[in-house]
Amino acid sequence: MSEPIRVVVTGAAGQIAYSLLYIIAKGDVFGPNQPLILHLLDIPPMMGVLEGVVMELADCALPLLHGVVPTADPAEAFKDVSAAFLVGAMPRKQGMERKDLLSANVKIFKVQGEALDQHAKKDVKVLVVGNPANTNALVCAKYAPSIPKENFTAMTRLDQNRAQAQIAAKTGVPVANVSNVIIWGNHSSTQVPDASFAKVVKGGKTLSASEAVNNDAWLQNEFIETVQKRGAAVIAARKMSSAMSAAKAAGDHMRSWFLGTEPGKYVSMGVLSDGSYDTPKDVVFSFPVTIENGKWQIVKGLQIGDHYRQLLEATGKELVEERAEAFAIIEA
Numbered sequence: 001m002s003e004p005i006r007v008v009v010t011g012a013a014g015q016i017a018y019s020l021l022y023i024i025a026k027g028d029v030f031g032p033n034q035p036l037i038l039h040l041l042d043i044p045p046m047m048g049v050l051e052g053v054v055m056e057l058a059d060c061a062l063p064l065l066h067g068v069v070p071t072a073d074p075a076e077a078f079k080d081v082s083a084a085f086l087v088g089a090m091p092r093k094q095g096m097e098r099k100d101l102l103s104a105n106v107k108i109f110k111v112q113g114e115a116l117d118q119h120a121k122k123d124v125k126v127l128v129v130g131n132p133a134n135t136n137a138l139v140c141a142k143y144a145p146s147i148p149k150e151n152f153t154a155m156t157r158l159d160q161n162r163a164q165a166q167i168a169a170k171t172g173v174p175v176a177n178v179s180n181v182i183i184w185g186n187h188s189s190t191q192v193p194d195a196s197f198a199k200v201v202k203g204g205k206t207l208s209a210s211e212a213v214n215n216d217a218w219l220q221n222e223f224i225e226t227v228q229k230r231g232a233a234v235i236a237a238r239k240m241s242s243a244m245s246a247a248k249a250a251g252d253h254m255r256s257w258f259l260g261t262e263p264g265k266y267v268s269m270g271v272l273s274d275g276s277y278d279t280p281k282d283v284v285f286s287f288p289v290t291i292e293n294g295k296w297q298i299v300k301g302l303q304i305g306d307h308y309r310q311l312l313e314a315t316g317k318e319l320v321e322e323r324a325e326a327f328a329i330i331e332a
């Protein structure tokens, strides 16, 4: 068995962390032979709640969990970590606009970028879950200049999982039989769920999603809207933001990053745009990626249809606007 790695989860006393910590500590993310020391960061008023979470982690009696460090001090939380799940931020509640989150949350990611820069391992892999996730990841990367920019990513895996689940339900196959659905752009209602290159295994055959669904109008309209609005639908029903599914997706994202993608398959991640597919550069944009040896690469050369091209433009425009707003707030 290898030496334990240090993994930080911020917002550790919150909803998403409550599911995520168990997923990580039982070995679903870094593999069954990788022991861990979990660093749990939250704000001072939440230290009592965090104590309860620490008790429960102990009571789970998980063999891979070699230590737990609960703290309200970012320097201690980020010390020597190899992986960072940045969950801690305010979630949107009913009646709040997504833009309200920008002013509430963006400064957290400046502080945490600086703390990562000073205290984390230089090859730390950072996943931003806290919303607005793409722009928060951009801010975090900017304030951690000693860590490579490609080590900062934002979560669109929940959108990918939602899209896969919609296609599985429509075609009557288990969700694992659906692959290569793409999420382009921002983790917001402008995101572009795109099944043009998706595959569905049905009746022993591998089909395109278009063949399997046999309803392109559904794929180009209702499917896209359902996935774009799924987070809001969960908030309306639960009166709280998605948590169990968000935790599962965070685990999936980091697992793919550490352990790689399967041959012929790709996953979607918010990464710093290099301008591929005519997207704006220097925003964190979700692309399809393949991953090998801990390094992601944008899948190139896909032929994007006109319908999707226009949607990609709109989500890119939103990210450019968010970037301007975020840095205006930070620099004010």
Ligand SMILES: NC(=O)c1ccc[n+]([C@@H]2O[C@H](COP(=O)([O-])OP(=O)(O)OC[C@H]3O[C@@H](n4cnc5c(N)ncnc54)[C@H](O)[C@@H]3O)[C@@H](O)[C@H]2O)c1
Pocket (backbone or CB within 6 Å): 010, 011, 012, 013, 014, 015, 016, 017, 041, 042, 043, 046, 087, 088, 089, 090, 091, 092, 108, 128, 129, 130, 131, 132, 133, 155, 156, 158, 159, 187, 241, 242, 243, 246
């Ligand atoms: N990217 C996605 O797909 C996705 C999906 C679901 C939720 N989210 C976002 O994840 C975030 C967390 O959601 P939640 O439901 O767990 O919220 P929550 O309110 O239950 O928990 C958030 C926790 O973060 C803590 N926190 C606040 N500021 C902090 C700071 N500076 N440092 C450390 N901890 C801090 C809070 O005290 C709280 O315990 C929200 O912004 C939500 O919108 C993203």
Ligand SMILES: O=C(O)CC[C@H](O)C(=O)O
Pocket (backbone or CB within 6 Å): 091, 092, 098, 131, 158, 230, 231, 232, 234, 235, 241, 242
């Ligand atoms: O605030 C929202 O609209 C979405 C919350 C969360 O990011 C989700 O996708 O479930």
